[in-house]
Amino acid sequence: MILQGVAEAVATPVPRPPAIAVVRPEEELPDTDGKPMADNSWQAITMHYAGTALAIHFRGRGFVATDLLVYYLQDGDRESVAPDVMVVLGVDGSPRRSYSIRDEGGRAPDFVLEVVSNSTQERDAKKKRTTYAELGVREYFRYSPVSRRMAGMGGHRLVGEVLWEDQWQALPRLGRERIRSAVLGLELRVREQDTGGGFRELRFFDPIAGEDLRTHEESERDREESERARREERQGRIRAERGREEERQGRIQAEHAREEERQSRIRAEREIARLRAVLEHLPGAGARDVPIDGK
Numbered sequence: 001m002i003l004q005g006v007a008e009a010v011a012t013p014v015p016r017p018p019a020i021a022v023v024r025p026e027e028e029l030p031d032t033d034g035k036p037m038a039d040n041s042w043q044a045i046t047m048h049y050a051g052t053a054l055a056i057h058f059r060g061r062g063f064v065a066t067d068l069l070v071y072y073l074q075d076g077d078r079e080s081v082a083p084d085v086m087v088v089l090g091v092d093g094s095p096r097r098s099y100s101i102r103d104e105g106g107r108a109p110d111f112v113l114e115v116v117s118n119s120t121q122e123r124d125a126k127k128k129r130t131t132y133a134e135l136g137v138r139e140y141f142r143y144s145p146v147s148r149r150m151a152g153m154g155g156h157r158l159v160g161e162v163l164w165e166d167q168w169q170a171l172p173r174l175g176r177e178r179i180r181s182a183v184l185g186l187e188l189r190v191r192e193q194d195t196g197g198g199f200r201e202l203r204f205f206d207p208i209a210g211e212d213l214r215t216h217e218e219s220e221r222d223r224e225e226s227e228r229a230r231r232e233e234r235q236g237r238i239r240a241e242r243g244r245e246e247e248r249q250g251r252i253q254a255e256h257a258r259e260e261e262r263q264s265r266i267r268a269e270r271e272i273a274r275l276r277a278v279l280e281h282l283p284g285a286g287a288r289d290v291p292i293d294g295k
Contacts, residue, residue, distance in 0.1 A: 042145035042199045043084075043115045050085045050113055053204055053213035054184075055093075062089040062110075063099075070109065071100040072135055081131050085113040087184065101135065108135040111183045116144040116153070125152030129161075129168065138163055139171070139183045143190070146198040157190050157200055186213070 051066035058064055064087050069080045080098075086109040088099070101108050112132055114124040124142055129152075132140050141160045144150045153159055160171035160179040171179050177190035177200075187205040189212075195201060204213040214222065 042197070043117055045199075046115045046143065046145055046202055047084050049215055050202070050204070052215040052217075054085070054087055056216070057186075057204070057206070057213050058087060058089070059093065061093075062087060063091050063093045063096075064088075065096070065099065068096065069098040070135075071098060071102070072108075073102060081128060081135075083109060083112040083128075083132075084115045087111040089183070108137055110138045111141070111181060112137050112139070113141045113143060116142050116150045121151040121153075125150075133163060133166065133168060136163065139181055140168065141179070141181070141188060143188070143202050145200065145202070158188060158202070160188065 047066045051064060055064040064085075065083075066085050067082055068086070069082050070086065071078050071080045073079070086099075088104070088107055089110045091104060091107055099109075109132075114120070114128060116124050121144075129140060139160065139162055141158070142150075142153065143159075144153055144157045148155050148157055156177060158177045158179060160181065161168040162171050162182070163169075171181075173179055174187065175189075177192075178187060180187050184204070185206075185208075187207060189203050189205050191201045191203060193200070205211070206213060
């Protein structure tokens with residue numbers, strides 16, 4: 001029954017209520033917990049990609065943030081947690097200093113991604129996992145950029161769970177490092193290629209568009225590469241056209257040369273004929289006695 005429930009949760013995720021207008025209090029909550037955003041470059045690269053690509057994809061449909069403090073009430077006190085990447089669907093997507101679940105109409109993040117490192121693996125696998133379940137986070141993904149030997153990862157770089165009846169249940173795998181997020185309508189995929197230092201890149205794949213989500217920088221780079229390819233193709237066509245024109249001019253010149261040679265032969269033959277005619281009319285001489293053409 002649990003597996004059936006997980007399958008149902010993946011196939012038909014529980015819809016969020018319609019977005020509501022929220023009046024945020026003027027209370028200034030701390031917007032930093034004093035901890036570094038990332039332990040290493042691989043974490044920073046992943047968080048930048050995920051946050052930017054998801055923000056573009058869900059523009060106008062929700063709120064996306066990286067390393068933003070999420071405030072919640074526990075035993076009457078304000079507590080906070082800072083997901084590496086989170087998505088809240090159906091809320092205002094404008095920037096925030098922090099995110100207060102109470103002040104956002106009770107909306108907890110729908111999707112959370114933690115980028116696991118040596119210093120965060122225990123906290124991500126235990127404390128944060130428990131906190132996210134208590135908050136009602138619908139899907140919780142963990143990703144290890146450089147190692148499969150992380151706490152709670154089961155020998156995988158990517159782990160995805162869905163909250164079902166207040167318990168985390170593993171999302172089914174489409175491949176060894178490929179899991180579908182029903183909440184996002186996207187697939188999370190870890191590329192096999194090692195880009196250096198053991199780093200395997202995480203990408204969000206849109207099955208409808210048939211391609212990975214891209215950041216602004218990647219889209220601009222793709223545009224520049226496409227433009228460069230078009231310029232090179234255009235230059236190639238120009239060079240090819242010039243080559244064809246040079247070949248055509250070469251054929252014309254060769255034809256002119258052949259015509260000049262033919263006209264020269266005609267002129268030479270006429271001159272020989274003229275000289276023979278002259279010699280035939282000379283007294284005591286015959287054309288056959290004079291070697292006009294050297295024979």
